[in-house]
Amino acid sequence: MMKSKIETSQNILNSAQGFLRIERDGLRALEAQLDEHFVTAVQWLLSCRGKVVVTGMGKSGHIGRKLSATLSSTGTPSLFLHPGEGVHGDLGVVARQDVVILLSNSGTTEEMLQLLPSLRSIGCQTVSITRDPSSPLATQVALHISCQVPKEACPLSLAPTTSTTALLALGDTLALCVMERRRFTPEQFALYHPQGALGRRLLTRVEDVMLPKDRLPLVAPGLSLRQGVVELAHKRLGLLIIVDETQNLLGVFSNGDLSRLLEDPTHDPNVDWPRPISGWMRTDPLTVAHDSMALAAKELMQENSVLTLVVTDSNNRVYGAVQLYDILRAGI
DSSP, rough: OHHHHHHHHHHHHHHHHHHHHHHHHHHHHHHOOOOOOHHHHHHHHHHHOEEEEEEEEHHHHHHHHHHHHHHHHHHHHEEEOHHHHHHGGGGGGTTTTEEEEHHHHOOOOOOHHHHHHHHHTOOOOOEEEEEEESSSSHHTSSSSEEEESSSOTTTSSSSSOHHHHHHHHHHHHHHHHHHHHHOOOHHHHHHHHHSHHHHHHHHHHHHHSSEGGGGGGOOOOOOHHHHHHHHHHHHHEEEEEEOOOTHHHHHEEEHHHHHHHHOOOOOOOHHHSBBBBBTTOBBSOOEETTTBBBHHHHHHHHTTTOOOEEEOTSSSBBEEEHHHHHHHTTTT
């Protein structure tokens, strides 16, 4: 019984590895087919003054949605048009300055061919991607890109498998070549993915995560040390922010400063508690501008082993405070 199970498992693995080899061979064949038609398509997308409309039926349509999404997220405005809906009014989204990419493995899909007369009348640039350069779709558009594979991985040679893998890879390659030549930056990528990890890291500013000024323990320099300690415990920020009458930052007094004071053998509570807190404040605290990136604030805190930064404006007035905990909670 155990031997039978091992043989069965090995048979499954052999089949899986064989299917992957077929798909791998398909990608290798695709690599060899790239020619000047592909180069022209990249140039058309780069110079497109409108948007890129991608259309396809069935499995090619699924790949088309992926291609359109990849283009949009990498700096090329794009949308997907279902060919069946297109011939019933949705072709209105296509304009003369657009580039339309038509995907069809066979190049004979009726719904795709029905789009061509209207696309010619609109006057947009048209690019088809099929396996057959002599197919109706390939010969009736302005530019054709070949996407041929030696065989489908499907044992029956019926289900689109290697062909859809190749089409997906070719679409990615087209989008990435355009992205590379646009010199698309991580900051631009983050702009289109504001809720992704990269977007939060590169777009979130200090003012987006800071505590506002009205929630801070702002105290005058003449406040007694005793009163300051009470305020320190009450606001729970971990530090007092000492300001003048115009709320210019003068210094800070933190929980760490209080601990060091209490451990100082020369400290006399009877003498020190009534004195102004300005006598113990640090006059050179780390600060950050309100429009700084939260990632930079996080790195500054980690480098200096502090948990809170005072946020100031260009005139050194207190604007807020940002805590490491709030930056981490924002996913930065």
